[in-house]
Amino acid sequence: MKSASGFAAPGARQGSALNVAAVRADFPILKDSVHGRPLVYLDNAATTQKPRAVTDAVTDFYAHGNSNVHRGVHWLSQQATERYEAARASVQTFLGARSPEEIVFVRGATEGINLVAQTYGRARVGPGDEVLITAMEHHSNIVPWQMLCEERGAMLRVAPINDSGELAVNEFARLLSPKTRLAAITHMSNALGTINPVAQLVETAHARGVPVLVDGAQAAAHLSVDVSALDCDFYVFSGHKVYGPTGIGALYGKAAHLAAMPPYQGGGDMILDVSFERTIYNKAPFKFEAGTPHISGAIGLAAAIDYIGRWGKNAIAEHETALTRYALEKLAGIDGLRFIGTARERTSVVSFVLEGIHPHDIGTVLDQEGIAIRTGHHCAQPIMSRFGVPATARASLAMYNTRDEIDALAAALRAVVRMFNR
């Protein structure tokens, strides 16, 4: 794994083990109780909790820094603009992009994908063309392409996965046809935990002249990302899944693509000059940021990226990978438990079903124990069909989770089994 560049910070030498107790102390919510039990938060693939550094950055901005950006000559507006653009530079470094102009602020991964579909996609995809995705995509990386294909008279192709939940790489390559205009693949599956060999997939697609969008919504928190090395054309992620605020995320796009793409929405900030006869659009990334942006969100996201950098992504990833292994061992011994998703390359997500017990019931019982997991289809219904289950239970890990919490999960699951088989 490549190391995240530029994140060395005092107190967290790269390579040293993560001090989880110290991490936990930074997250106020982890001291809270639910139903009289200490909170065990294992729904991090849905959204992560926020460290004090992030909530402070957001509060401080509204308390002392609030102003609109790119508009005022006054001091506060200049400050806000500087901080907003500094946040863009943080995201640039976080993703390994070559320049801040390649970073567009969006609401999240979903909006990033829709933006690409509605601008780049619309301009590029025509009748009879194809868009290629995989069978392990989140609905956010299915539906925008379906909508585009429907509108343009194009075909959506789906590369299959095997019984372990790994992408059939050969099939993916086979499905890249002369008609393929774009491939959209997830870096890491939210329902299975599978990590895709994205570098290899990008290379394969590029060899056929097919550009690639990578959905990094899950990967951004757990894996080091370097879009320049990866050479992907687009990369999206959501701030709220990397310890940042909701409502903010980023789209990375290669500069040449962004420059050529038509704008997304119309409004203020995305223009240079407007008359009733014609409008001259601003350059990227501003061309894609119509209206007042989520300024505090961007500042909060930058604080989250700083926070991750303070510990080091490698140390975080090591901890999470070890904890995932521990969880798999611990849960494997439970009566009637079957894992959904057993890929070799995986991290931080453990999906499972219990024989004869519906995930929804598991979720309710665990909730009474203060344990938050996700149950349902995880916005990935095609994956559920693939594995022949209506739903799964999913425990998903973050940097602050501990072995004790996995033990609590395992104990509660055994109690569920006893209760339903009494």
Next chain:
Amino acid sequence: MSDLRELYQEVILDHYRRPRNFREAEGDARRADGFNPLCGDRVTVFLVMDGDIVRDVSFKGVGCAISTASASLMTEALKGKTRAEAETLFTRFHDMITGPGAGSAETESLGKLAVFSGVRDYPVRVKCATLAWHAFHAALEGRGEPVSTE
């Protein structure tokens, strides 16, 4: 987990493990599908009316313990009821699991269905308990389109 026993009563677990009337209806049945997007549960309710009387009601589908047991107990409760009685039962049932605490007389009139009174304390599970009832209602009204809890 003591209060969970209120929710997952023995009767509920029994009907979850061995649902009654878990089959397609014989003959000329009306049918309606119910879908809970939250958990992916699907139920199809089959209904055979004899004039104003529910002659047969049955169901198929996959669901959690609450939704499966609720469908199962519903089919038992509805057989032989008039249309009006069935509607009243649904209303009472709905009131019991959503209300601030129905009168004991009303809960009593629900018979075995009273085992679902614990659902009141788990608002996110109300949709599970009512899914089959909504589908039954749609079948009764002869509506073809699937009902969704959302």
